[in-house]
Amino acid sequence: xxxxxxxxxxxxxxxxxxxxxxxxxxxxxxxxxxxxxxxxxxxxxxxxxxxxxxxxxxxxxxxxxxxxxxxxxxxxxxxxxxxxxxxxxxxxxxxxxxxxxxxxxxxxxxxxxxxxxxxxxxxxxxxxxxxxxxxxxxxxxxxxxxxxxxxxxxxxxxxxxxxxxxxxxxxxxxxxxxxxxxxxxxxxxxxxxxxxxxxxxxxxxxxxxxxxxxxxxxxxxxxxxxxxxxxxxxxxxxxxxxxxxxxxxxxxxxxxxx
Amino acid sequence: xxxxxxxxxxxxxxxxxxxxxxxxxxxxxxxxxxxxxxxxxxxxxxxxxxxxxxxxxxxxxxxxxxxxxxxxxxxxxxxxxxxxxxxxxxxxxxxxxxxxxxxxxxxxxxxxxxxxxxxxxxxxxxxxxxxxxxxxxxxxxxxxxxxxxxxxxxxxxxxxxxxxxxxxxxxxxxxxxxxxxxxxxxxxxxxxxxxxxxxxxxxxxxxxxxxxxxxxxxxxxxxxxxxxxxxxxxxxxxxxxxxxxxxxxxxxxxxxxxxxxxxxxxxxxxxxxxxxxxxxxxxxxxxxxxxxxxxxxxxxxxxxxxxxxxxxxxxxxxxxxxxxxxxxxxxxxxxxxxxxxxxxxxxxxxxxxxxxxxxxxxxx
Numbered sequence: 001x002x003x004x005x006x007x008x009x010x011x012x013x014x015x016x017x018x019x020x021x022x023x024x025x026x027x028x029x030x031x032x033x034x035x036x037x038x039x040x041x042x043x044x045x046x047x048x049x050x051x052x053x054x055x056x057x058x059x060x061x062x063x064x065x066x067x068x069x070x071x072x073x074x075x076x077x078x079x080x081x082x083x084x085x086x087x088x089x090x091x092x093x094x095x096x097x098x099x100x101x102x103x104x105x106x107x108x109x110x111x112x113x114x115x116x117x118x119x120x121x122x123x124x125x126x127x128x129x130x131x132x133x134x135x136x137x138x139x140x141x142x143x144x145x146x147x148x149x150x151x152x153x154x155x156x157x158x159x160x161x162x163x164x165x166x167x168x169x170x171x172x173x174x175x176x177x178x179x180x181x182x183x184x185x186x187x188x189x190x191x192x193x194x195x196x197x198x199x200x201x202x203x204x205x206x207x208x209x210x211x212x213x214x215x216x217x218x219x220x221x222x223x224x225x226x227x228x229x230x231x232x233x234x235x236x237x238x239x240x241x242x243x244x245x246x247x248x249x250x251x252x253x254x255x256x257x258x
Numbered sequence: 259x260x261x262x263x264x265x266x267x268x269x270x271x272x273x274x275x276x277x278x279x280x281x282x283x284x285x286x287x288x289x290x291x292x293x294x295x296x297x298x299x300x301x302x303x304x305x306x307x308x309x310x311x312x313x314x315x316x317x318x319x320x321x322x323x324x325x326x327x328x329x330x331x332x333x334x335x336x337x338x339x340x341x342x343x344x345x346x347x348x349x350x351x352x353x354x355x356x357x358x359x360x361x362x363x364x365x366x367x368x369x370x371x372x373x374x375x376x377x378x379x380x381x382x383x384x385x386x387x388x389x390x391x392x393x394x395x396x397x398x399x400x401x402x403x404x405x406x407x408x409x410x411x412x413x414x415x416x417x418x419x420x421x422x423x424x425x426x427x428x429x430x431x432x433x434x435x436x437x438x439x440x441x442x443x444x445x446x447x448x449x450x451x452x453x454x455x456x457x458x459x460x461x462x463x464x465x466x467x468x469x470x471x472x473x474x475x476x477x478x479x480x481x482x483x484x485x486x487x488x489x490x491x492x493x494x495x496x497x498x499x500x501x502x503x504x505x506x507x508x509x510x511x512x513x514x515x516x517x518x519x520x521x522x523x524x525x526x527x528x529x530x531x532x533x534x535x536x537x538x539x540x541x542x543x544x545x546x547x548x549x550x551x552x553x554x555x556x557x558x559x560x561x562x563x564x565x566x567x568x569x570x571x572x573x574x575x576x577x578x579x580x581x582x583x584x585x586x587x588x589x590x591x592x593x594x595x596x597x598x599x600x601x602x603x604x605x606x607x608x609x610x611x612x613x614x615x616x617x618x619x620x621x622x
Contacts, residue, residue, distance in 0.1 A: 154340045157307055160327035161334035162354035163405055172357070176344045 022238060025231045037232040042208055043217065047236065050214040053125065054193035057132035061140040061189050066182075069144035070170070074153065087138040087145075099131055099202025123205045128213060131199035140189040147181025148174065180252045187248045191241060259283070260304075260332075260409055260441055265313035267296075267303050274299055274465045277313070281458070283408050283441035286431075288456030288473075290446060292488060296465040297445035301413055304443065306330050317409065332409040333402035337417060339394055341386040347397050348382040354405030369404040375437070376400050376430075392423045399431075403438060412444040416451065428454050449489060453477055461485045478541075479524050479618040486539050486618075492589050493542060496622065499534040506614065509536060515584045518559045521615040535622045542591035544616035547577065547600055548609045558611040561588075565606045577602070579610055 037043055071077070072084055090098055105111045106122050121127040151174055159169040175182070197215040204211035206220055214237055221229040259282045267274040274296045281287035289297050302308045304315060306327040315323045322330050333354075342350050349356070351369055360366055373379050376396045381389050386397065395415065402410055412431075416424045432455065435442055446452050452459055453473050460470040461480075469481040480486040486494055497511040497518065507520045507530060520538065530536065548560075563581040575597040577590040588610065592600065602608060 152340070154336050154338065155342060157305070157327070158334055158336060158340045159342075159353065159357070160307075161305055161330075161332060161411075162357065162401065163328050164353075164357040165328055166326075168357050172353075173342060177342075179344075 025234055025238075028228050028231045030228055033228050034232050037229045038236070042212070043233065043236075045209050046212050046214050046217040046233070049125075049128070049212065050194055053128040053132055053213060054190055054196075057129045057136060057193045058140075058186060058190040060129070060133050061136045061193070062144070062186055064137055065140035065144045065185075065189075069141045069148055070174075072141070073145050073148040087142045090135045090138045095135060095196065095198025096202050098134060099199035102127075102131060102134060102199065102203045122203060123207065123211060125204075125211070127204040128200050128211060131203040132193040132196045135196050135199050136189045136193050139192060140185060143185035143188060144182060147178045147185055150181060151178045184248050184252045187244055187251075191244045194240065195237070259316075259318060260443065261314075261316040262304065263314040263316070265300075265303065265315070266311045267299055267308060268311050269299050269308065272296060272299065272465055274303070277462075277467050279460055279467070279470060281409075281441045281443055284435050284439045285457045286435060286442040286444060286455050287458045287460065288444050288446060288452040289460050289462055290449065290452040290456075290488075291462035292447055295462045297447075297462060298413060299465075300462070301334075301411055301443070301445055305332060305334050305411060331407055332411055333405065333407040335398050335402050335410065335412045335415045337414045339398040339415065341394055341398055341401070343386055345386070346382070347378065347384050347386055347389065350386055350397055351382075351400045351404050353401060354407075358405070365406055368406065369400070372400050372404055375434075391419060392426070395419070395423075395427055396430075399434065403434065403440070408439060408441055410440055410442045412442060414446050414448075417446070417448065424451075431455060461488060463488060478616070480539065481620055483537055483620065486620075489541075491539055491541055493545065494537055494539040495586065497536050497538050497619070499530050499532050499536060501532055502530060507619070509538065509619070511538065513584060513586045514561060514581050514588075516559065516561055516581065518612065518617065519614045520617045520619055524615060524618045530621075536619045537622050538617050538619045540588075540612050540617050542576065542589045543574075544613060545579070545588055545590040546611050546613070547579070547590060547592065547602065548611055549600060550608075558613060559617070561610045561612070563608070563610065565602055565604055565608060568602070568604055579608070581610070 068083075072080060093101075103122065106115055115121055119126045121130050155173050155177060156169045159173045160166070164172065195215055196213075197219065200211075200213055201216050201219070206212055206216045208220070212220065214233060218230050218233045218237070221227075221233065259280060261280040262277055265274065265277040277300065279287060279289075289300065291297050299308065303310050306322075306325060310323065313323070314321060317331065327334075342353065345353070351373065352366075355361075355365060355369060373382065376399065378393060378396050378400065381393055381397075386394065389397065398415065416427055419427065428451065431442070434440060442455075444452075444455060456473050458471065459473050459476045461468045461476065463484045468485045469476055476485075477489075480489060480491065483494060495511050495513045497509040497513075500508045500510050500517065502508075502522075505522055507522060509518050509520060511518050518538065561579075561581040563579055563584075565577055566580050566587065567578040569576040569578075571591075573594055575592050575594065577592060577597075579588045579590055580586070581588065590610065
């Protein structure tokens, strides 16, 4: 067996692995039950909650990540390397631990005051958004930094020499040039927020019709031995996931790189 | 006028040391030097992208050392041109006006006049990805001049072009400079380009400006051995000053086994006394092989010797000559037509003259 065949065999192994897992869902497919589970109030609430929280968390993440990624990509400043390393923090710490840390923060005097003065985070909608934001902000910054690193600084320098302020150069040159990378980053951040489970359940709990996002709903149904119901919810997540991945490919590969 | 006074820039281990230069409009000052000599660091400092450690940059008398790039009024044309790929040719050219929110008036029409001058009107609505290399250079030039900037910085913008197009753009840049009264600061490693486009030339090597002057002066009389070597002049010899007259210096050159007369006009600015050790040099095209039938001028530095090798080099020939009782070779470049008239070959005995006004000398 040569290297080519061997490596292709491994590529197909990946396909069988994930394809097999998705395929096994259909073993429990019961037509009427599927529609009933899909259109139940509880499922529709979970879908709406997941879409809403993931979207809000992504907007906040990206709003924070764009300027910080730009700083990390373009400037040298004290603490830069430390911040850069810290971006991977949510990835190396278990999501449950991350959620626990958020809970612990809200038990400190500062956290308590913050909750009293602003909004309720623990066991609430805002808590879900916060948990998703905390888990995605680092990744979003890392992805956006990669997109900005690929945009040559030279363009901004020329724009500045032609009279553009740093803000004008950023909005008229850098941002449009990094557009495709930014779109891909936004979509992947959103996907990560949508699938977030560990931190969300730790901070917001798993209250049906209140804080039950799609991944939590899957977990809850499985805990109740409702395999058919779980399969339905998983299929919904898988469909959204594939739509996202194909959308990203379509948007990022459509035109050759500038 | 753009003046740079005593500029010191440090970038990592590299230091640009005490640079003093100026360029007046219309004019072109070329910073010539090998790759890695600090040219780009220097340009980035003038542009305002790097802060100098010391020194001053003045534009029309105003100190701009601390100003950000957008408030300097110096347009920049980098090596890769950096045409904005997401904008059309028109949007690229008008970029400097758009960011200043100029949508009509004299400045706006000036941009269109420029487009006519550069002959790029027909590609205004095209993407910059779909135009030829020469058109890209023209668009980049138009974009740099359109905001009304009189001061232009060119960072080897023609280095990627083929010979024909490069020469066409040399003429175009000269033309634009004259027509719009531009002051151009350009860096290049291409000696031919530097002497064609530059009015004044500075030679920079390892972060140090070795020589600044009018181009004829820099061409004819390199002031340091490094500059002479950068120009590819191999005819460098050690000598000792014997005596000094009002117009000339008489020096003994043991390497050529000969006493040579040097014109003081081509000598170093520092005083020379009998006994001073100097290095003398001559460009290959200034060493002349005398035709046997011509009467020899009395005062020239005549060397008798033998031709050791001959190389054909396109429009000219390189002849290697060894003076009698020496082991040093003098490289002589002869235009094709002169070479055929001389009718010489390897092994021939000939006389060579080194004209005193063409010998440059520098202190050792």
